[in-house]
Amino acid sequence: MTPYEDKTLKDTLQEEKNKLKNMSLKDRLWYIWEYYKIPIIGTAVAAALIVSIFSAVHNNRFETALSCVILNSRPDSEEDLVSQYFDQGFRQYIGLADETKIDVDHSMSISFDNSNMTEFTYAELAKLSALISSKELDVMIGRKDSIDHFGEMGGFLDLKTVLPPDVYDQVKDQLYEVTNQETGEKIACGIRIGSTDFLKKTGLTMDDPILGIISNSTRTDTAVKLIRYVYGL
Known part of the structure; x- marks a missing residue:
């Protein structure tokens, strides 16, 4: 098993935290968007969909x-x-x-x-x-x-x-x-x-x-x- 495969989620998160810690605010924002934009967009779309569904269900009650x-x-x-x-x-x-x-x-x-x-x-x-x-x-x-x-x-x-x-x-x-x-x-x-x-x-x-x-x-x-x-x- 390679060292990479042996990493736990906790280790991975710690590495990401250390990377961000040494970056400027501008670089942090760029890094987060560059590497995590897909999950960010997915989360935003899912949240909007949930709000839309909740609103429709709520209004249809009346x-x-x-x-x-x-x-x-x-x-x-x-x-x-x-x-x-x-x-x-x-x-x-x-x-x-x-x-x-x-x-x-x-x-x-x-x-x-x-x-x-x-x-x-x-x-x-x-x-x-x-x-x-x-x-x-x-x-x-x-x-x-x-x-x-x-x-x-x-x-x-x-x-x-x-x-x-x-x-x-x-x-x-x-x-x-x-x-x-x-x-x-x-x-x-x-x-x-x-x-x-x-x-x-x-x-x-x-x-x-x-x-x-x-x-x-x-x-x-x-x-x-x-x-x-x-x-x-």
Whole structure:
């Protein structure tokens, strides 16, 4: 048996320790990366995979009660008032269990002006379209241009037929109509919420916010409850 073969793991580690001890910091970093980059990369990839799997499993434990996007808004407060409004206030309003989640994304900024379209804008629009196509989105809150864009393509339910009579009677003067380009039918695609305390309580700034329920939403009952909550009904 050769001396090398007779070495124990302890001896090998001691040799490596002695080598590093006599090196400068720069040389240590080079040596470690040069000789151990494969296990380092493997460990990093494995750790990332474990975190990804854990995150997916953790999130899948929770059923989604409502998914909402708020487009082209700006926070005017350092506090996360949006989470307080939805994940505390609305959750309590509908008596939602802790293990059921409410998804609200108010980070998207989208323009429908071709002269202002950028790669970022296209990416945000693609993300939003994917959410709608996969039936993961229930509610959109946006400016007139956003509601017009999706409403003209039949992207929203007609609130005249969706809202319960008691809610409709209270908000009918605030309904916002858009004409479907394909059918020529004018429907109530949204409801103006600028007169409510929505912006004040969420700490958001936006022009004339309109709330619409996505046409393929699978959670319309909860979306209607959100309208009740916004209007304090």
